[in-house]
Amino acid sequence: MLHLEKVASERIFGRQHDVWDVHTDKERWWVVTGPTNLYSQTLMPSLDYTLSFHIGLMARVAAHRGPEGSEAEQEFLRVTNRKMVQASEHLIKLTKRKSFRRLACGVGNASRTSSGINRWQ
Numbered sequence: 001m002l003h004l005e006k007v008a009s010e011r012i013f014g015r016q017h018d019v020w021d022v023h024t025d026k027e028r029w030w031v032v033t034g035p036t037n038l039y040s041q042t043l044m045p046s047l048d049y050t051l052s053f054h055i056g057l058m059a060r061v062a063a064h065r066g067p068e069g070s071e072a073e074q075e076f077l078r079v080t081n082r083k084m085v086q087a088s089e090h091l092i093k094l095t096k097r098k099s100f101r102r103l104a105c106g107v108g109n110a111s112r113t114s115s116g117i118n119r120w121q
Helices: 047-063 071-097 100-110
Strands: 003-012 015-023 028-032 037-040
Touching (some): 015 047
Antiparallel strands (some): 028 037
């Protein structure tokens, strides 16, 4: 690898996507995260086009995955996913306000039950 540069970062459908410009001794690549994949800049010279292609491809891959597990397990995953999205959105708001101190205090308090036992251990 001769050169590596983060050239874009976008949050789309609740998922962070970073785009890297990667130069090797043989070719240049776009590396897109969320999940990570790479695309030849010879075949896809436009960063915007590549990011749009990546988002569409990942959406199609996700759509083809059928639900697995019992109905109760699927409901548990839906509830867990919803809570993770809500926590992520809250973290984004706090990050934008640069309120890390409040976040750290809240995590410490939320991890304790009323009996004082740490639920995360």
